[in-house]
Amino acid sequence: MKFRPCIDIHNGKVKQIEGGSLLDKNNQAKENFVSEQEADYYAALYKKEHLNGGHIILLNPRDTAYYQEDCIQAEKALKEYPGGFQIGGGITHENAADFLNMGASHVIVTSFVFQDGKIHYENLNKLVQAIGKEKLVLDLSCRKKDGIYYIVTDRWQKFTQVKVSVETLNELAGYCDEFLVHAVDVEGKSSGIEKELVALLGDWNGIPITYAGGVGSYEDLEALYKLGKGRLDVTIGSALDLFGGTMEYTKVIQMINRFGIL
Numbered sequence: 324m325k326f327r328p329c330i331d332i333h334n335g336k337v338k339q340i341e342g343g344s345l346l347d348k349n350n351q352a353k354e355n356f357v358s359e360q361e362a363d364y365y366a367a368l369y370k371k372e373h374l375n376g377g378h379i380i381l382l383n384p385r386d387t388a389y390y391q392e393d394c395i396q397a398e399k400a401l402k403e404y405p406g407g408f409q410i411g412g413g414i415t416h417e418n419a420a421d422f423l424n425m426g427a428s429h430v431i432v433t434s435f436v437f438q439d440g441k442i443h444y445e446n447l448n449k450l451v452q453a454i455g456k457e458k459l460v461l462d463l464s465c466r467k468k469d470g471i472y473y474i475v476t477d478r479w480q481k482f483t484q485v486k487v488s489v490e491t492l493n494e495l496a497g498y499c500d501e502f503l504v505h506a507v508d509v510e511g512k513s514s515g516i517e518k519e520l521v522a523l524l525g526d527w528n529g530i531p532i533t534y535a536g537g538v539g540s541y542e543d544l545e546a547l548y549k550l551g552k553g554r555l556d557v558t559i560g561s562a563l564d565l566f567g568g569t570m571e572y573t574k575v576i577q578m579i580n581r582f583g584i585l
Contacts, residue, residue: 324471324549324551324553324555324556324579324582325326325376325556325557325579326374326556326557326558326559326575326576326579327367327374327376327377327378327533327557327558327572328368328369328377328524329377329378329379329380329384329535329554329558329559329560330361330365330366330376330377330378330380330396330397330399330400330408331379331380331382331560332379332380332381332382332393332396333382333389333393333408334383334389334392334393335385335389335393335395335396336357336358336364336394336396337357337358337360337361337381337396338354338356338358338363338382339351339354339355339356339358339511339560339561339566339567340354340382340511349510354412354569355511355561355566355567356561356566356567357426358566361396361399362379362396362397362399362400362401363399363400363402365400365565366400366401366403366404366407366408367403367404368409368565368572370404370406372405372465374574374576375404375406375407375408375428376407376409376428376533376556377407377408377409378399378408378409378410378431378460378503378533379401379408379409379410379411379427379559379560380410380411380412380419380431381393381394381410381411381412381413382412383415384413384478384480385412385414390412390413390451391414392559395470397407397410397422397425398425398426401425401427402426403584404426406426406428407428407557408426408427408428409421409427409428409429409431409433409435409501409503410425410427410429410431411430411431411433411462411503412431412459413428413443413582414431414432414435415432415435415445415446415450415454416435416449416450416452416453416454417453419432419458419459420453421453423454423458424550425443425458428458428459429458429459429500429501430450430454430458430459431460431461431462431503432450432459432460432461432462432475432476432504433461433462433463433464433474433476434477435450435477436450437463437483437485438475438476440482440483440485441483441484441485442483442485442494442495447498448498449507451498451551454499456497456499457500458500458501459493459498459499460499460500460501460502460503461498461501461502461503462502462503462504462505463487463491463492463495463500463502463504464479464503464504464505464506464507464510465487465505465506465507465510466479466482466507467508467517467519468482471486472486472519472520472523473485473486473487474486474487474489474491475507478509479505479510480554487504487520487523487524488522488523489526489527489581491527492508492524492527493527493529495527496529496530497540500530500531500533501530501531501532501533502530502531502537503532503533503535504520504531504532504533504534504536505535505536506520506534506535506536506537508573509536509537510535510536510537510558510560511561511563511567512537512539512561513537513538513539513540513561514537514539515537515539515540515543516536516537516538516543516550517536517537518535518546518550521534521546521547521551521555522550522551524551524554524555525550525551525552525554525555525580526552527554528554531556532554532556533556533557533558534551534555534557534558535558535559535560537555538558538559538562538570539556539562539568539570540562540570541570541574541575541578544557544570544575544578544579545578546558546560548582555584557579559575565574
């Protein structure tokens with residue numbers, strides 16, 4: 324288990340939002356925190372602690388002016404900490420290499436691969452051919468419907484028919500280097516982890532998985548470690564004091580150190 328830092332960018336600003344509140348219409352989202360600092364400020368903090376493998380997420384649609392503002396912020400972070408971050412949001416086979424050249428270690432992709440409710444293997448293969456599986460992270464962020472976790476796309480607004488399951492993990496692991504999984508229904512709420520999802524992911528022992536969503540206390544962090552069998556890395560957003568929350572950044576790192584797994 325490792326701590327994976329995050330920088331979420333929306334409307335050209337570093338923010339923490341409630342994941343399920345994100346809408347394309349008028350670029351709306353329920354905001355938990357809007358930073359007065361730019362993205363490179365956070366990149367410098369993470370670089371100082373040698374925390375790599377975190378993610379930058381561009382939360383605006385690619386065809387909006389705000390997306391370009393998001394990219395400007397992302398570039399500042401990547402220049403500050405080259406190779407320290409993965410980046411996602413609006414990534415296709417056509418622009419993936421641009422973000423890698425900008426300094427990202429990997430690109431993170433959901434909507435380009437999961438289209439029309441299913442896995443679009445043609446697009447997945449285009450990505451692998453363009454940058455190689457070792458540079459690709461698949462975002463399997465999901466929401467629960469009828470007791471089952473389904474992958475969601477387009478800033479977590481659209482359900483696919485693809486279940487988060489051992490079979491799906493096994494199938495997709497051959498195309499990428501890592502998985503990123505946001506538990507969207509609790510994302511940004513600091514209300515506790517999705518224990519059923521964490522246990523499902525922890526039972527699978529394959530490529531690295533980073534879990535994000537709902538961590539709001541040190542008890543949640545410990546539960547994540549136990550239920551995930553130490554196999555899941557973790558991202559903490561709104562609950563972290565860097566983003567106005569109550570969990571101390573330094574204490575989180577120390578706690579994971581005490582697990583002996585940083």
